[in-house]
Amino acid sequence: DIVMTQTPLSSPVTLGQPASISCRSSQSLVSGDGNTYLSWFHQRPGQPPRLLIYQISNRFPGVPDRFSGSGAGTDFTLKISRVEAEDVGVYYCMQGSQSPQTFGQGTKVEIK
Amino acid sequence: EVQLVESGGGLVRPGGSLRLSCAASGFTFANAWMTWVRQGPGKGLEWVGRIKIKAHGETIDYATPVKGRFTISRDDSNNALYLQMFSLKTEDTAVYFCVAGLGFSAEDYWGQGTLVTVSS
Numbered sequence: 001d002i003v004m005t006q007t008p009l010s011s012p013v014t015l016g017q018p019a020s021i022s023c024r025s026s027q028s029l030v031s032g033d034g035n036t037y038l039s040w041f042h043q044r045p046g047q048p049p050r051l052l053i054y055q056i057s058n059r060f061p062g063v064p065d066r067f068s069g070s071g072a073g074t075d076f077t078l079k080i081s082r083v084e085a086e087d088v089g090v091y092y093c094m095q096g097s098q099s100p101q102t103f104g105q106g107t108k109v110e111i112k
Numbered sequence: 113e114v115q116l117v118e119s120g121g122g123l124v125r126p127g128g129s130l131r132l133s134c135a136a137s138g139f140t141f142a143n144a145w146m147t148w149v150r151q152g153p154g155k156g157l158e159w160v161g162r163i164k165i166k167a168h169g170e171t172i173d174y175a176t177p178v179k180g181r182f183t184i185s186r187d188d189s190n191n192a193l194y195l196q197m198f199s200l201k202t203e204d205t206a207v208y209f210c211v212a213g214l215g216f217s218a219e220d221y222w223g224q225g226t227l228v229t230v231s232s
Contacts, residue, residue, distance in 0.1 A: 041157070043157075048222040048225055049149075051222075053217070054217035060217075076228060090156075092157055094159075096217065096219075099162075099173040100159055100161075101174045103156060103159065104156075106157070
């Protein structure tokens with residue numbers, strides 16, 4: 001199975017400041033069809049996760065443009081340009097390029 | 113509006129069985145890849161398995177920890193997804209989420225989840 005490793009595991013941030021989360025896979029996520037199936041999810045306390053970013057850098061409809069994704073191969077990043085109060089919670093990366101799909105451990109974002 | 117409503121969770125003894133259901137609405141269910149994801153108490157997300165659409169052979173994949181014990185099925189005529197769980201273990205205790213992939217990714221929309229507790 002592909003192992004997904006996120007850093008940091010905890011990220012205290014200041015409102016209005018940027019935040020960044022890294023996700024590294026144990027092998028390349030470039031799929032046989034040439035696409036890279038790397039997604040990012042956000043989970044608020046007591047809520048189900050919701051999709052933010054798919055295929056590395058595509059924002060899901062309704063996701064604010066302060067969220068952006070980048071990367072290639074085995075190294076990926078989620079950035080929040082200016083953190084807002086509603087952005088607290090846990091962020092997960094997930095690879096869908098090879099079955100079984102696997103998630104990162106999660107990164108907890110909280111306000112300083 | 114996309115809605116996914118899970119049901120069937122509860123308390124079950126180790127070695128027991130349980131069947132979860134997911135009622136889908138607000139989209140063309142037959143065109144959606146459907147996935148089960150679980151989250152143990154205080155833990156991260158764990159992919160359980162996925163069933164593709166008929167046009168893709170209704171291929172089913174499972175995570176290693178549940179292979180041979182869990183069975184995913186779908187009923188496109190009733191817009192329903194199922195997860196049949198056998199030989200349950202304490203480590204299967206989790207909230208189980210029903211997830212629909214509508215073309216952006218395989219995990220576009222999530223239900224609220226249903227809690228399964230495996231305990232003696």
